[in-house]
Amino acid sequence: MANGYGISNWQDAKTIYAKLHKLTSMPIYSISDDELDRVLKHFDENCKQSKEITTEAKQYIPGGVQHNLAFNYPFPICITKAEGAYLWDKDGNKYTDFLQAGGPTILGSNYEPVRKKAIELIETCGPVTGLFHEAELLLAKEINKNMPNVEMFRMLGSGTESVMAAIRVARNATKAKRVIKVGGAYHGWSDQMVYGLKIPGSRFFLESHGIPRSCYGTTDEVRPNDLNMLESMLKINKFRGGTACVIVEPVGPESGTRPVDFDYNAGVRKLCDKYGCLFIMDEVVTGFRVGPGGAQGYFNVVPDLTIFGKIVAGGYPSAGGVGGKKEFVSGMAAGVGTMMKRAYVGGTLAANPLSAYAGYCAIQEIVKTNACEKAGLAGDRLVAGLQGLVDKYALPFVVYNQGSIVHLECSGAMSYDFSSLNIAKSAIPMLKTKPEMLRRKVAMEEMGAAYMAHGIVTLAGSRLYTSLADTDEVIDEALNKFDDVFKTVTVCKRNLDK
Ligand SMILES: Cc1ncc(COP(=O)(O)O)c(C=O)c1O
Structure with a gap:
């Protein structure tokens, strides 16, 4: 590992796909009936205040929780304290935190040096004024220092908005219409991007309710890790809007x-150049998770535009932005009354001093503490330990990581791929396999609940983010908890489709 990057070795994609394929062809493994009873009893007895408050929340908040990936089986847990590698709930239970707020807190939760700077700023100018603050320049320069290809940066309110803005810039610059995304990828929840979510080839079948077809009529989906399919799509698109x-x-x-x-990203770069x-x-x-230079630094590939979110505001709200080459990013210039044909973007609270300053301070701390590399090593240690447990109990689970992004696939619920099928055909297997997918989802919920009952927070039971706060002791303690869960896992005989 060099230059602060957090990925020690790039794991072969084909080997991982082969393991995932094997996993989905096997019976489903989950915690035993006895363990499920114990887990549910644990929540009833030890999480009473969480249950009470989240039950009340259902009357006022749709579904009772406001994050798609929030833990909610058997009911959501109410968190009251966060520090470093740990979270505490309203009932006083302590958890090792591998959710990391969904990714933004690579320095660990509520990192004190950034918090102190954020409080200083709030005490002087408050979180927002609507006028320029020096922190905006500091952040843009700090990003440019670490990612030289990001010559300019426009801060926005979220990743979702930033993707919308970048697509607008691209259409404005090329005068072409179509956008190609990779099946299964998540680029936020804008109308045009809620297409092919989660399962490649699923197109509009899964989540596009409430979105008129015309909104994603110019979005295309290609199979993950398949440059040939990407090139075919680029060729076809020459005859339908570019x-x-x-x-x-x-x-x-x-x-x-x-x-x-x-080499995938380098391949995409070449094809984009070839097809303009x-x-x-x-x-x-x-x-700022893979390394201060981002994935573009790690892969040594120069994109035209880069989307930012999460860590760019240091774990504080309003995290988003578009950066890249001057010729393109300047196409989002702000100000009243400009006559240029710009891509219009906005946001009352976008680029507020608090978010910009917190992002600037966090990136500086990430570089100073070598956080990406340390979090990556914690990810490696976690994966090695989890693989040891998988082997010890002869489980079919698949474990791998890209540094501090750790994947623990227990059911392979995300491993389906319908990209090869045409629209008419793809609907049929989708519908046929829906119960299977549901079954796997429930198995994931059960595993997630079992981890939680043993004091480990994950992202949907299958992803774990590590951070600077994850010392060897933190990881080893977590592995002991995983051991307690894995030793109860067996072939699942429950009828999970009900
Ligand atoms: C790769 C990617 N792009 C875009 C987004 C959307 O960002 P936001 O949640 O800030 O809208 C996410 C969110 O998780 C993401 O993971």
Whole structure:
């Protein structure tokens, strides 16, 4: 590992796909009936205050929780304290935190040096004024220092908005219409990007309710890690409006849940050049997590536009932005009354002093503490330990990581791929396999609940982010908890479809 990057070795994508394929062809493994009873009893007895408050929340908040990936089986847990590698709930239970707020807190939760700076700023100018603050320049320069290809940076309110903005810039710059994304990838929840979510080839079948077809009529989906299919799509698009941009998650869809070959991003770059479209690298997760230079630094590939989110505001709200080459990013210039044909973007609270300053301070701390490398080593230690447990109990689970992004696939619920099928055919297997997918989802919920009952918070039971706060002791303590869960896992005989 060099230059502060957190990925010690790039794991072969084909080997991981082969393991995932094997996993999905096996019976489902989950915790035993006895353990499930114990887990449910644990929540009833030890999480009473969480249950009470989240039951009341259901009357006022749709579904009772406001995060899609919030733990909610058997009921959501109410967190009251966060520090370093740990979280505490309202009932006083302590958890090892591998959710990391979904990725932004690579320095660990509520990191004191950044918190102190944020409080100083709030005490002097408050969180927002609507006018320029020096922190905006500090952040843009800090990003440029670490990612030299990000010559300019426009801060926005979220990753979702930033993807919308980048696509607008690409269409404005190329005068072409179509956007190619990779099946299964997540680029936020804008109308045009809620297409092919989670399962490659699923197109509009899964989550596009409430979105008119015309909104995603110019979005195309290609199979993960498949440059041939990408080139075919680019060729076809020449005859139907042209391709404005290709957008990718650089470590693979869903933060590497579907991994890519090391050379994949370089291949995308070449194809974008060949077909005259922009290459948008979505670094919402990888920006300042894979390394201070982002995935683009790690892969040594120069995108035209880079999407930021999460860590860019240091774990504080309003995390988003678009950066990249001057010729493109300047196409989002702000100000009243400009006559240029710009891509219009906005946001009352975007680039507020608090978010900009917290982001600036956090990136400085990440560099100073070598956080990406340390978090990556923690990820390696966690994966080695988990693999040891998988072997010890002869489980079919698949474990791998891209540094501090750790994947623990227990059911392979995310491993389906319908990209090869045409629209008419793809609907049929989707519908046929729906009960299977549901069954796997429930198995994931059960495993997630078992981890939680043993004091480990994960992202949907299958992803774990590590941070600077994850010392060897933290990881080893967590592995003991995983051991307690894994020793109860067996072939699942419950009828999970009910
Ligand atoms: C790769 C990627 N892009 C975009 C987004 C959307 O960002 P936000 O949640 O800030 O809208 C996410 C969120 O998880 C993401 O992982």
